[in-house]
Amino acid sequence: MSNMRTLTVDTRARSYPIYVGAGLFKRLPDLLEEAGWDSGRPLMLVTDDRVGPLYADQVQRVLTDHGYRVGSVSVPATEQSKTLSQLEELTTACIQAGMDRSGGILALGGGVVGDLAGFLAASYMRGISFIQLPTTLLAHDSSVGGKVGVNHPLGKNMIGAFHQPSMVVFDVETLNTLPARQVSSGYAEVVKHAWIGDADFVSWLEENRDGLTNLDPDLTTEAILRGCAVKAKVVSQDEEEAGLRAILNYGHTIGHALEAAAGYGTYTHGEAVAVGMVGETMLGEELGLCAPLADRMEALLQAFGLPTRLRADVRDAELLELMRRDKKAQQGAFTFALPREVGRVERVTGVPEGPLQRTLDRLRGDSG
Numbered sequence: 001m002s003n004m005r006t007l008t009v010d011t012r013a014r015s016y017p018i019y020v021g022a023g024l025f026k027r028l029p030d031l032l033e034e035a036g037w038d039s040g041r042p043l044m045l046v047t048d049d050r051v052g053p054l055y056a057d058q059v060q061r062v063l064t065d066h067g068y069r070v071g072s073v074s075v076p077a078t079e080q081s082k083t084l085s086q087l088e089e090l091t092t093a094c095i096q097a098g099m100d101r102s103g104g105i106l107a108l109g110g111g112v113v114g115d116l117a118g119f120l121a122a123s124y125m126r127g128i129s130f131i132q133l134p135t136t137l138l139a140h141d142s143s144v145g146g147k148v149g150v151n152h153p154l155g156k157n158m159i160g161a162f163h164q165p166s167m168v169v170f171d172v173e174t175l176n177t178l179p180a181r182q183v184s185s186g187y188a189e190v191v192k193h194a195w196i197g198d199a200d201f202v203s204w205l206e207e208n209r210d211g212l213t214n215l216d217p218d219l220t221t222e223a224i225l226r227g228c229a230v231k232a233k234v235v236s237q238d239e240e241e242a243g244l245r246a247i248l249n250y251g252h253t254i255g256h257a258l259e260a261a262a263g264y265g266t267y268t269h270g271e272a273v274a275v276g277m278v279g280e281t282m283l284g285e286e287l288g289l290c291a292p293l294a295d296r297m298e299a300l301l302q303a304f305g306l307p308t309r310l311r312a313d314v315r316d317a318e319l320l321e322l323m324r325r326d327k328k329a330q331q332g333a334f335t336f337a338l339p340r341e342v343g344r345v346e347r348v349t350g351v352p353e354g355p356l357q358r359t360l361d362r363l364r365g366d367s368g
């Protein structure tokens with residue numbers, strides 16, 4: 001229970017703390033009290049059917065022991081839970097539990113629960129408070145930025161809102177039960193945040209890779225905090241997504257195309273982004289924007305157990321077509337976030353197909 005670390009995220013709507021450390025769920029009543037949440041405010045815990053059996057009891061018990069009234073509701077542990085019909089079911093649960101505008105939603109789980117429960121909080125009675133209790137490494141990403149929402153059959157995250165949490169309590173002990181593949185995938189976004197905004201953080205990840213992959217609590221805490229700090233800095237400078245926020249898309253233009261081309265579920269999001277980051281670093285080199293950096297990027301991602309090359313069965317034509325349809329492509333030319341140096345990425349528009357094709361060729365080769 002030792003070293004809790006705190007990062008304060010400032011947004012126009014509010015500023016809120018992100019607490020990170022081992023054993024923090026035990027301290028939830030203190031943290032709530034400090035924030036002025038008295039036990040008269042009803043709470044609704046939203047989780048999924050994998051995380052719930054592991055941690056919901058612990059969270060509920062520690063709060064009810066301190067006099068809080070905590071309802072709970074669980075959704076299937078799958079991306080398919082991010083739907084309007086699931087939102088309606090959760091709303092029903094809140095109404096039946098007598099949740100009023102003073103109430104708060106506790107989102108216990110990964111990004112799926114965070115997005116869904118966050119959107120429940122954004123829409124229930126026109127908006128109530130919510131607290132994120134992330135249990136995946138990837139959720140360090142979704143805990144900053146205030147984006148909440150659900151999917152539509154015609155597109156991911158098509159229905160949503162900006163709704164900032166009141167606080168984020170990240171108990172890194174929960175990561176010990178996270179499947180290894182999910183741990184690696186989360187590290188892909190940690191590496192992304194380092195690479196786009198903090199060169200020292202990249203070196204630190206390289207130095208501490210063994211402890212990080214073994215989920216050493218102090219190192220993981222530091223990695224989460226620094227990742228959140230980069231994202232918070234980018235988001236605070238660009239709350240309306242005018243431009244700067246596009247650098248958060250580093251690795252995602254190729255990554256999103258790869259996720260779709262390989263068939264959803266073949267690569268996890270983080271794995272596809274890992275391949276995408278190597279590709280987009282190669283593209284930066286190809287365009288003469290940066291010194292050779294792709295080998296360094298690749299070695300770092302491999303250290304976290306991530307793939308860095310395209311699978312043979314993913315076709316270039318399909319990737320290019322998907323990238324062309326990407327909402328960021330304009331008039332046949334492509335837009336990317338590309339590296340200038342480690343820790344600095346820029347939005348580059350008008351990238352022609354030639355260099356992109358050469359990049360895909362290279363991304364198919366054997367890693368060095």
Ligand SMILES: NC(=O)c1ccc[n+]([C@@H]2O[C@H](COP(=O)([O-])OP(=O)(O)OC[C@H]3O[C@@H](n4cnc5c(N)ncnc54)[C@H](O)[C@@H]3O)[C@@H](O)[C@H]2O)c1
Pocket residue numbers: 048049050051054077078079082109110111112113115135136137138139141142143144145146147148157174175176177178179182
């Ligand atoms: N709002 C944002 O800014 C933002 C940013 C990035 C991603 N997202 C969203 O996040 C979602 C992906 O999030 P994710 O990768 O966390 O996936 P997830 O929430 O689906 O969790 C992955 C799997 O791990 C299980 N799990 C979670 N924590 C666990 C634990 N501690 N122990 C054992 N099992 C555990 C879950 O039940 C699930 O099966 C996507 O829907 C994506 O759109 C949102």
Ligand SMILES: [Zn+2]
Pocket residue numbers: 189252269273
């Ligand atoms: Zn991502």
